[in-house]
Amino acid sequence: MAPDAIFVLKMEMSAGPAGGTQRTGTVKRKMWGGLRQQWKLLGLFEIDQQHEFYSLTSMMKEGLSAAVQNTIDNPPPDELSEDDYRLEVTQIHKDFRMETFAGPVFASLRRSLGMTEKEYQHSLSDDSSYLQFISNSKSKADFFLTNDKRFFLKTQNKREVQFLLSNLRIYMEHLEKYPHSLLVKFLGVHRIKIPHRRKKYFIVMQSVFYPDDRINARYDIKGCEVSRWTDPAPEGSQVIVVLKDMNFEGQYITLDQHRPWLLRQVEIDTSFLQRLNVLDYSLLVAHQPLHQDERHQCLSFATLIIRTKRSVITCSSPTHAGMPTVPGAVPEEDSALLVSEMDGGTGSCSVTESRVGSDLGRAPSGRPCTEQPVGTVTDSMELQDFQAQNRRLLPNFRNPLHVIDGPEHRYFVGIIDIFTVYSFKKRLEHWWKRLRHPGQAFSTVSPPAYCRRLCQWVQDHTR
Numbered sequence: 001m002a003p004d005a006i007f008v009l010k011m012e013m014s015a016g017p018a019g020g021t022q023r024t025g026t027v028k029r030k031m032w033g034g035l036r037q038q039w040k041l042l043g044l045f046e047i048d049q050q051h052e053f054y055s056l057t058s059m060m061k062e063g064l065s066a067a068v069q070n071t072i073d074n075p076p077p078d079e080l081s082e083d084d085y086r087l088e089v090t091q092i093h094k095d096f097r098m099e100t101f102a103g104p105v106f107a108s109l110r111r112s113l114g115m116t117e118k119e120y121q122h123s124l125s126d127d128s129s130y131l132q133f134i135s136n137s138k139s140k141a142d143f144f145l146t147n148d149k150r151f152f153l154k155t156q157n158k159r160e161v162q163f164l165l166s167n168l169r170i171y172m173e174h175l176e177k178y179p180h181s182l183l184v185k186f187l188g189v190h191r192i193k194i195p196h197r198r199k200k201y202f203i204v205m206q207s208v209f210y211p212d213d214r215i216n217a218r219y220d221i222k223g224c225e226v227s228r229w230t231d232p233a234p235e236g237s238q239v240i241v242v243l244k245d246m247n248f249e250g251q252y253i254t255l256d257q258h259r260p261w262l263l264r265q266v267e268i269d270t271s272f273l274q275r276l277n278v279l280d281y282s283l284l285v286a287h288q289p290l291h292q293d294e295r296h297q298c299l300s301f302a303t304l305i306i307r308t309k310r311s312v313i314t315c316s317s318p319t320h321a322g323m324p325t326v327p328g329a330v331p332e333e334d335s336a337l338l339v340s341e342m343d344g345g346t347g348s349c350s351v352t353e354s355r356v357g358s359d360l361g362r363a364p365s366g367r368p369c370t371e372q373p374v375g376t377v378t379d380s381m382e383l384q385d386f387q388a389q390n391r392r393l394l395p396n397f398r399n400p401l402h403v404i405d406g407p408e409h410r411y412f413v414g415i416i417d418i419f420t421v422y423s424f425k426k427r428l429e430h431w432w433k434r435l436r437h438p439g440q441a442f443s444t445v446s447p448p449a450y451c452r453r454l455c456q457w458v459q460d461h462t463r
Helices: 025-039 053-071 082-086 103-112 117-124 158-166 170-178 254-273 301-314 333-342 378-389 424-436 447-460
Strands: 008-010 043-046 088-092 097-101 131-134 143-145 151-156 184-191 202-207 215-223 240-242 282-289 403-405 409-416
Touching: 053 097, 053 103, 053 117, 053 158, 053 184, 053 202, 082 103, 088 424, 103 117, 103 170, 103 184, 117 151, 158 170, 158 184, 158 202, 170 254, 202 282, 254 409, 254 447, 282 447
Parallel strands: 008 043, 215 240
Antiparallel strands: 043 131, 088 097, 097 184, 131 143, 143 151, 151 202, 184 202, 215 282, 282 409, 403 409
16 A cells, blocks of 8 residues: 655664663564554655664565576576466575565566566665655555665555465556556565564566656545545644645646546556456556646657657557667667757757647647658558557656656656455445445456446546
């Protein structure tokens, strides 16, 4: 579940007088529990050597480094087999064993996202401390962030891991069909086995809010009312509060021509989750103001065609010559064509500047693509494929799949927490909440109702 507030704090603890007794693990745990209770704050805590999770996260780092190195030494095949989905690799370390599930599948997904194994390995296992992510979630999971805040690590129970692995193929098929999907990107599933202790399952995910340098508001949206308000942080506080549905009332996600794309993609993704019979997932939303130069990017029609071709042709297959390419990005080899679209190389557009939205079958002038000069459009069918597969022009950004630019703001959008199955227990919870909150919208409803309600929320709060 998403947190309600975030801040970074490094705990400095004195060692005590010389010859004093050392604090035991039990004392440290009690101390941390007391601090959390005292502050009643949620957020990010740097995991230094005195932290209760230092040992676990050190094992995670060591295990992940070796697991990714195994992928570097044994790259995934171009075509995944059923054995790849069932593969379990165990690596033995000094104090623990770590198992990696479906490693080639997740490596293939990382490659399709334009992520190299070396940079993935570096983020997960460099010398910097992980950050513990504390929230008021009802989940008993532990959350960690890499120090660069690019990847989440979340402990899961066995049932949730089995649910993900059993649905991994259709999840991958969905991302292949809709490479610009807003669904959270799962990048790895692992299990740590420590002698005489319970097995610890955890997953690695791409953070929706990355990079978060200039984000000035964050929301966790479920499309309902009950328990969906969070008190904002006091002015001047270090705490960055993640707000909820009721906090967003009276505001809008302003996207102009990109709005139809977002509405359609949310509909596609939530329909997929309905197919999985899940509910209680969240739409994460954050925004930051665009810089002046970002508001008036000169995107010629040739630029659009190039990006469209890359989005349609290369995004769902391994990239050429081992060079990762995020779907929709413009490769450097096409830069000459983009320069040729400028008048005399001065930087002024040779066609009327236009914001590119979902109506990509029309030129900036409003005429159909087929009316453009010869050579401008090489194949109109590519644009039709682009529209049919609901892909979009992505910004040049480090996390483009979760970013949508409006006229004034850049929005970070993603769908997370997709493990809650509509079980018999959840059905009972639904009826209990109906009695307790008559006439109010609460989270626990059937998957079709949950899907419709979240889509309606996006419809009502975008323009």
